[in-house]
Amino acid sequence: MIGRLNHVAIAVPDLEAASAQYREALMAKVSDPVDEPDHGVSVVFVELDNTKIELLQPMGEDSPIAKFLEKNPNGGIHHVCYEVDDIQAASRHLQAQGARILGDGEPKIGAHKKPVLFLHPKDFNGTLVELEQA
Amino acid sequence: MIGRLNHVAIAVPDLEAASAQYREALMAKVSDPVDEPDHGVSVVFVELDNTKIELLQPMGEDSPIAKFLEKNPNGGIHHVCYEVDDIQAASRHLQAQGARILGDGEPKIGAHKKPVLFLHPKDFNGTLVELEQA
Numbered sequence: 001m002i003g004r005l006n007h008v009a010i011a012v013p014d015l016e017a018a019s020a021q022y023r024e025a026l027m028a029k030v031s032d033p034v035d036e037p038d039h040g041v042s043v044v045f046v047e048l049d050n051t052k053i054e055l056l057q058p059m060g061e062d063s064p065i066a067k068f069l070e071k072n073p074n075g076g077i078h079h080v081c082y083e084v085d086d087i088q089a090a091s092r093h094l095q096a097q098g099a100r101i102l103g104d105g106e107p108k109i110g111a112h113k114k115p116v117l118f119l120h121p122k123d124f125n126g127t128l129v130e131l132e133q134a
Numbered sequence: 135m136i137g138r139l140n141h142v143a144i145a146v147p148d149l150e151a152a153s154a155q156y157r158e159a160l161m162a163k164v165s166d167p168v169d170e171p172d173h174g175v176s177v178v179f180v181e182l183d184n185t186k187i188e189l190l191q192p193m194g195e196d197s198p199i200a201k202f203l204e205k206n207p208n209g210g211i212h213h214v215c216y217e218v219d220d221i222q223a224a225s226r227h228l229q230a231q232g233a234r235i236l237g238d239g240e241p242k243i244g245a246h247k248k249p250v251l252f253l254h255p256k257d258f259n260g261t262l263v264e265l266e267q268a
């Protein structure tokens with residue numbers, strides 16, 4: 001079912017500083033920041049040869065990563081995103097296996113304009129897993 | 135400098151249960167467990183289309199992930215590993231940029247039998263970053 005690792009998301013308290021670290025210390029290809037107000041984050045994409053890292057800074061008051069940064073003020077790895085071919089089939093299979101999908105259980109349109117869902121971290125080794133229909 | 139994402143390492147309290155989740159719920163290709171006593175872990179490799187996930191369970195009393203699991207009993211994402219062409223050049227560049235290398239600052243031979251180093255999480259957004267000479 002899961003295919004590629006689409007991205008690893010890292011929550012950061014200071015997007016400009018984090019971008020500079022990846023650009024200058026790790027000498028990676030780093031995008032300009034992109035505001036995604038509908039998803040409550042500003043994002044910088046670090047393009048690696050086989051996948052990407054998304055550096056996320058909270059945007060607005062209801063940002064989904066605000067609580068994470070309260071608990072982890074230096075930042076930290078927030079989630080991994082795996083690609084699937086068919087998000088509805090993935091959702092049915094996972095629920096049949098007893099995995100819990102966050103929210104109302106229905107896939108939503110994610111920040112990449114593609115259908116996504118998030119799995120409960122307690123069902124996956126304390127790891128927040130996003131699935132995205134590729 | 136950094137090229138491919140070599141792997142994402144996830145510390146887990148129960149390697150057998152974690153393997154079953156990835157095999158059955160996420161329908162991924164999952165290896166048998168491999169004991170790495172010199173590195174204090176048992177590892178299962180989850181082969182994705184473009185990279186891999188390493189599920190790590192502590193092995194022995196001095197396991198480098200034992201403390202992490204004390205703080206995160208359900209498990210959690212432990213580190214990301216980026217590939218570099220020349221670990222000595224990477225080390226010199228990073229130290230010139232003010233980044234701290236864990237231990238004595240010298241690359242060591244890692245679990246894949248290749249030279250690796252770890253960067254201080256406080257310098258990289260609360261993220262433990264491993265660099266591996268590809």
